[in-house]
Amino acid sequence: MSMENRKVRVRFAPSPTGPLHIGGVRTALYNYLFAKKHGGDFLLRIEDTDQDRFVPGAENYIIESLKWCGICPNEGVGFGDGHHAPYRQSERKPMYRAYAEQLIASGNAYYAFDTKEELDEMRKRMEVSGGTHAYNAITRQTMKNSLTLPEDDVKQRIEAGQAYVVRIKIPRNEEVRVLDLIRGWVIVQSSQMDDKVLFKSDGMPTYHLANIVDDYTMQITHVIRGEEWLPSAPLHVLLYRYLGWENVMPQFAHLPLLLKPDGNGKLSKRDGDRLGFPVFPLEWNDPATKEVSSGYRERGYFPDAFINMLALLGWHSSGNQELFTLEELVNEFSLERVSKAGAKFDPEKAKWFNQQYLRKRSDEELTELWMPELTEKGVKADQTYIRKAVHLIKEKGNFLHEFWSLGSYFFIAPEKYDADVMKKRWSEGSSKFIAELKGAFETMEGFSSATTEVQFKTTAEKMGIPPGQVMQLLRVCISGLGGGPALFGIIELLGKDEVVRRLEKMLDVK
């Protein structure tokens, strides 16, 4: 089958060594968008070839994160098997050895018996002499491997059960070219590469071998991954070549890294703790340290807002649009528009995205989302009333969890009054004004925002007080807070009886 008419198939291939951080989520997102855009498949493969680094719960965390974000793979661990199961490399273990042996047979790989100590010693030696400390075309001649040892010695060692690894035999001096969809041609001299281990002494392949074998057998057409993989891309190209798969080798795209908001460097777990914003999509309880790391979900972010925010970190459409639904992202996405430079993460903009999505939610939907908290607080109000309150509150908040502190006064008369405003605005004549206003309100027939506002102003003017001087005071009497939605909208919704009661209460307190 030629490359051109193959169905697009991409994969997200994390290692279950801990919670997925937002950089990983963005990689998954771009893979998802690319797949959907081209009517292709998006699969999840778990790269657990390093059994020492296995963290319980990490795999499930990855699956739950993708689900929460709404970017579900259509194939893979946790999402149903396709034709290429299993999708966990530990379960694919039996298939890798044959490929390592194929590479040995074709002269592109070899057995190496060096111990950890011998390797350390070699590296030290090379560093002293100023050279690179790599296992390569030069240094391998001085090491214990099937290139330097007699054939029967090698055979004997293997039969005796001596530990060995399989290393790729990188050519002495050859130009290796990788075409990256984001960066163009990247050219590396093989003299700068080293004989990476492909197959470990514990019987597992390393990432490099497993990755190539799986991408080939799973018919992956595009490898979209983080920039930290760019240096090993030439190695991967060589592996495709030596395995005889170069004609179906996937195309590569290395994504720019997500950088910490201050200073420089890759965004890490520590930055979140230090700067007070989540680095993970979901809250994570570390099973070993018992440490808890906060998540976007638990902080009250909407998944679509979170995804929208991540999509714009390293990618931009041709226009000025910044708010995209998932469907719009799918339509607009292209690797050509992914930027090359790393993107500093901005927690402030993340909040702004959530605010935008909060506003986009209907009053009905927000009411429904808020109901559990209201019920828990013992609020007994009818749906229409709550919906109207929500309508006023949502213009002032960024998160649903702020609603109660922003608008509890719609359900409970304030217990406390904003101290700053009281100090600044309460004066000798204030009681008189409140009493006067209460009386005026009581006599009103209707009680709309328009009529109460007129009543308020005439009362103030009658007493020779500029309305602006007592407006915020009235707000505090009604809500206890110094700021909030349009005041007379609140007054209308609360209704005459309640407003009068609250004015009375203020007079009692003062």
Add this chain to the structure above:
RNA sequence: GGCCCGUUCGUCUAGGGGUUAGGACACCAGAUUUUCAUUCUGGUAACAGGGGUUCGAUUCCCCUACGGGCUACCA
């Protein structure tokens, strides 16, 4: 150290051989006819430096600087 990648407002970015270098976040100022945390309007603010190529470069090339990544029997 070596190799690789990168560099437009503080941040995310658009743009591209001739532009008033555009948008968004943040910030500041006015307005919403007299409250505020919303909204609206406006403003401050950028092509890392040096050489080329060219009539002309921020845009193309080279060098330097700076930043980042990789350099494990980790992914």
